[in-house]
Amino acid sequence: MGIYDGARGEVAADVLEGLRRVSTATAWATLVRHGIRKPYMMGIRPLSVGEVFPMVGRARTLRYVPLREDLLPYLREAGMDNPQREAIECVAPGDVFVVDAMGSLEAGTMGDILATRIVKRGAAGIVADGCVRDSPYIKRMAIPVYTRGVHPAANTSALLPLEHNGPIQCGGVTVLPGDVLLGDEEGIVVIPPSLAPEIAAHGPGHEDLEVFLRQKIEQGHSIAEVYPPNERLRAEYEARGGGTSA
């Protein structure tokens, strides 16, 4: 794995804070402009029912592989070195706990007790390319949770925890520890640490501009008059104080 270690990053708290005012659609646009064509997790949907969005945080990863019963004794022997337990007890405030269960719909990757521990440790969200169990409880927790589905089975009935904080895939996107995950009701985009500051700096202004343009449309202007905005419209927007953060 070592060859990509240089891309693991540490993103400042104020950058994370700035990203909270950016939509996944806006972040996507910046990422694709930087040549990253598929930053959006496919098939990973919000499970949470409350007003818990957006989700912004640093990725802490856990990887599962399919169960092989001959390996279970090694897992038991590992005790708290079990990569799942280890991963959970390493969660730091602002982390998003990201699980690669290869899209498995055959078992949960965690239940209410582990999820509660993740919340307690200050996580900013939970994301699973797979399922959770005890979902009636988990969907009502105070942090955003995204999954591919739900299943009442315990993880080791179909999965084996393999590694904590290595590179994984989730929803078809590679996630390195330290990557920034930005989630809203539309889903999740993965932001490399090196690009997070730019998105945090310019994204909120772009959102403001978009609201301004939407208002123009609501006032009756046509697409041709509004989008993309011409010089005059941009001037009007800036005169109104828009774009100061952009």
Add this chain to the structure above:
Amino acid sequence: MGIYDGARGEVAADVLEGLRRVSTATAWATLVRHGIRKPYMMGIRPLSVGEVFPMVGRARTLRYVPLREDLLPYLREAGMDNPQREAIECVAPGDVFVVDAMGSLEAGTMGDILATRIVKRGAAGIVADGCVRDSPYIKRMAIPVYTRGVHPAANTSALLPLEHNGPIQCGGVTVLPGDVLLGDEEGIVVIPPSLAPEIAAHGPGHEDLEVFLRQKIEQGHSIAEVYPPNERLRAEYEARGGGTSA
């Protein structure tokens, strides 16, 4: 395309109004009786969260094909002749904007600004065999929106607009411009203009009858006594003033 042009129709406003009291299940039954076996769009689900149903309107169509990067210069050159822009600026009050993106889950077919323009022009609904972006905004708009999914990517990252107001497929159903689309929480059926008057005339009465029969069931009658209704039950229903519109 020309050979089916004779089937393109213009449906009167009062017919559309009458259809607002008809469920997709009832409309389906009339359509199948006329030999149209698959009028229901498969996999196209309501995105809207508010009380915006039913959706009734005339189809205005837009067709996408998969992106081919060598064709992008032609699209740029087209400017406002871009079929997508053209389609939106042609929306008339009572139109349903129907997009064939071949079921693509790889990009949105429109975002909040274009969708707002469609609303502003008086559209009765938006339907996409594909995705929208800015879905957290779009799902809360004042008109019904149905899609196959959501994706934050702009359309030209995966799609090319090809044609405005030609025949398309959507959810596995052929849609000609001018066809009537009827949508409720169950989904959408496509109604040929020639059959819309009959459904508008008899559908509401059928809904009333169904409520009447359901009440009979709630009063404790068995299926055999109630469904299909016998002469006596029909007489009782009509005596109560039911079926006047049927």
Add this chain to the structure above:
Amino acid sequence: MGIYDGARGEVAADVLEGLRRVSTATAWATLVRHGIRKPYMMGIRPLSVGEVFPMVGRARTLRYVPLREDLLPYLREAGMDNPQREAIECVAPGDVFVVDAMGSLEAGTMGDILATRIVKRGAAGIVADGCVRDSPYIKRMAIPVYTRGVHPAANTSALLPLEHNGPIQCGGVTVLPGDVLLGDEEGIVVIPPSLAPEIAAHGPGHEDLEVFLRQKIEQGHSIAEVYPPNERLRAEYEARGGGTSA
């Protein structure tokens, strides 16, 4: 079918009552401990929008096969011996009406009138490996309903009712008449009658213990301290009166 008839069972009302305090996750754990590895229906999701969960009841089954038009005359001739009608009029209070439509997404298996009759007869729930029509009404009924999807088409446009109260599959799980179905927002597990008493007896205590452990986590204890619970924690739990039913 005869060879499995000995497994058809009759579960006492107080057992059903006890199961109402058990989650599917907890029931799954007991079932798998007894060697039943796949008791959870895959892809069968709650349709109901209200506060109607949990669902507990005895399975009454109906089996469909794909439509073959040459067989329709036999169905018409059968009249109320139509297995669908027969099944509905046999529903007893506390039954869950379980339909095997082989996962078909091409037609509903019932509409509002039949569903209302099922409710009226005292059913504890409706489960379909297939669709229902009139879903805007059915999803608001007073009993839990689970389906694979919705479709406005009447059942005989794609399906033929074949048999009432025989063994079926539903969501990939075999269901015998008399099996207990337990459903919550996570989905449904099938419980053989012989195992229902144990789950009803010990499940609620397990749920209490789980709440107790979750509270410990919320108080700041680590996974290692809490799960699985050690002797001291179990003692504390029991001293608080927990586990009396376990």
Add this chain to the structure above:
Amino acid sequence: MGIYDGARGEVAADVLEGLRRVSTATAWATLVRHGIRKPYMMGIRPLSVGEVFPMVGRARTLRYVPLREDLLPYLREAGMDNPQREAIECVAPGDVFVVDAMGSLEAGTMGDILATRIVKRGAAGIVADGCVRDSPYIKRMAIPVYTRGVHPAANTSALLPLEHNGPIQCGGVTVLPGDVLLGDEEGIVVIPPSLAPEIAAHGPGHEDLEVFLRQKIEQGHSIAEVYPPNERLRAEYEARGGGTSA
């Protein structure tokens, strides 16, 4: 099941013989003309590698449901009353052994020994909506075999035999015992016994005509001149002795 029992039929040997000269495409056309719209098994492909086609025979059915481990003791107790064993030992010359395993890709429905027994008893073919094991042997047997896939697992690792010679679905088509199955390299169509004589009588002639028309095309005639054939062409065909069996 009883209501469709009248549709179970017995097809004469010479009818079966006639069908050997009919393609599935031709048989499909007659069936659809009689209102049977979906007689073709979807997803059931030839496994056989040799020159063993066509396959014509009467359906003898076997139905599986998903494994439930608590039911295994009943299966063991059944001994040779096991519906799978029973079904195999009832195969008569000219039967096609048709297995409904609900499309399962998780286990074989039979292996080389049982398949060999089916051949030995004179079966005309084997069809499984599921898998077989020992497929390297089975694909080289002297009779046509069609499956959805292959899997080395024994059936009871994922499936339970439920019933012998009841109605089943296979590839999305309902099969009653006694139905005629006609298979070629294109796949399989199910022919109700009542329609088999017509197809056997007219199908071979239709194949001859098609060859004649194809030759016309090969000689350089256009579609308009050849298809559908006009009076003159039909006369020429008949003058050549064509269509005597049609």
Add this chain to the structure above:
Amino acid sequence: MGIYDGARGEVAADVLEGLRRVSTATAWATLVRHGIRKPYMMGIRPLSVGEVFPMVGRARTLRYVPLREDLLPYLREAGMDNPQREAIECVAPGDVFVVDAMGSLEAGTMGDILATRIVKRGAAGIVADGCVRDSPYIKRMAIPVYTRGVHPAANTSALLPLEHNGPIQCGGVTVLPGDVLLGDEEGIVVIPPSLAPEIAAHGPGHEDLEVFLRQKIEQGHSIAEVYPPNERLRAEYEARGGGTSA
């Protein structure tokens, strides 16, 4: 459709000839270097069993939409203006007949007679994003045929021909009339006319080089020594007369 008309092209016969010595893998590499990222048709597999590859030709297109029974009278009325018939009678030598049936697996898009006519008119191949019927015959024809599947049903049982020689999608790739299709056993890539000369000029040389490098590997050299080839190796290759066409 008009906006992309400038991209429709006419490719010279010697360019087509040159492409016969190029693999899809090599063509893909040139296309992606020119920014065309998805030129390969997904899911469209060779049906042909003989030694008929490669396939090189200019696209002639036919587009289907889903059947709607109310439109069938218009189709009948069209007679030989039926877009399917029209398309076939317009095939010119060197054309590849490309059919967009939206991936439908529910009916054939043509049978043996139409396919024979396409061969007779000199087509270089047939490609269908859908099925063909009479596949036992078609797979043995003298030209390459690629499909998504086979089905014995006639096209109008599930599909309606809509348009001849307009832009279509096939296997997820946009195809304009006049595009070059290059197919081998690996599948098909779509080559815009403007890029065909470059691929025809340099592709065969690249294939020669690849054979040379493979021989080096077979002689025991490591990947590092051979790929990508260094200056010395290129010199050796050129000294042997390789690359003259590259």
Add this chain to the structure above:
Amino acid sequence: MGIYDGARGEVAADVLEGLRRVSTATAWATLVRHGIRKPYMMGIRPLSVGEVFPMVGRARTLRYVPLREDLLPYLREAGMDNPQREAIECVAPGDVFVVDAMGSLEAGTMGDILATRIVKRGAAGIVADGCVRDSPYIKRMAIPVYTRGVHPAANTSALLPLEHNGPIQCGGVTVLPGDVLLGDEEGIVVIPPSLAPEIAAHGPGHEDLEVFLRQKIEQGHSIAEVYPPNERLRAEYEARGGGTSA
């Protein structure tokens, strides 16, 4: 990954040799008897067309994750430390090269040159949960190759090599370096090193017995008489010299 390192094993050459006479169906039976329920790779099919089966060898693994363009510079910098190159140059005689590309159908994981190098280094086979490019060449190589599909794209158009010889999943089965892979025309089973000797010792005898039983069936005995074999039959088998290796 460390916790399962104890399960990585070294299997003796004579064990591998013995396994060459064992089918995947027989190996599956022993594995499941030892509690390993899913040793068979789902969806990984033989690509090879020649008489190259069986495949027996020790797993050497390579893991891909989805492409992220910002990570490409790290890959380039790695040079021959690129995990893909590294993995290939470490192949030892008797290794099976197993690639986890997460089932991707969007790019090849290797082409003819790398595949040729793997053959040259003495590999016993190539397995990819993904695609290969240059498949017309690769399918005719002298060793067995299994894939999920084919695609002409180079790996880095959609994938990034991540790690050499770590644990992976392939076809839904966990593969540790050193595991034994056994493949025939039916597919591949993964055998933990600790169980390989038993299968190598008893499997060939089981195959002999199966042939013996099949012959009994061919002689006209019923299933009840032959399977499972009774004492007398086993005695007859042993008297013929069968089972010496069992």
